[in-house]
Amino acid sequence: MKHLIHTLNKAFDNRVRLGVMAVLMANEVVSFTELKEALDLTDGNLASHVAALEKAGYVSVSKQFVGKKPNTTYSASKEGKTAFQEHLAALEKLLRG
Secondary structure, three states: OOOHHHHOOHHHOOHHHHHHHHHHHHOOOEEHHHHHHHHOOOHHHHHHHHHHHHHOOOEEEEEEEEOOEEEEEEEEOHHHHHHHHHHHHHHHHHHHO
């Protein structure tokens, strides 16, 4: 049988990615600014971690203009929600021994 530690999803190993997914699981859509402020991150730090989650297929990104200002929003994809829930379930199993 596979040891429980190996059932954790490596995409969520980093605390920033874990935080991004937690915020996106609690909110249907979150703007770049809201996410940056919620996690107290720099623009570049947030952008690089969201890009990694997007590449994994866990985050959907929407870019549009509101007036003349760019507005980027994020949401957890169906795959991302499933993967994150599985990750949390694996963490719970580890905690319970």
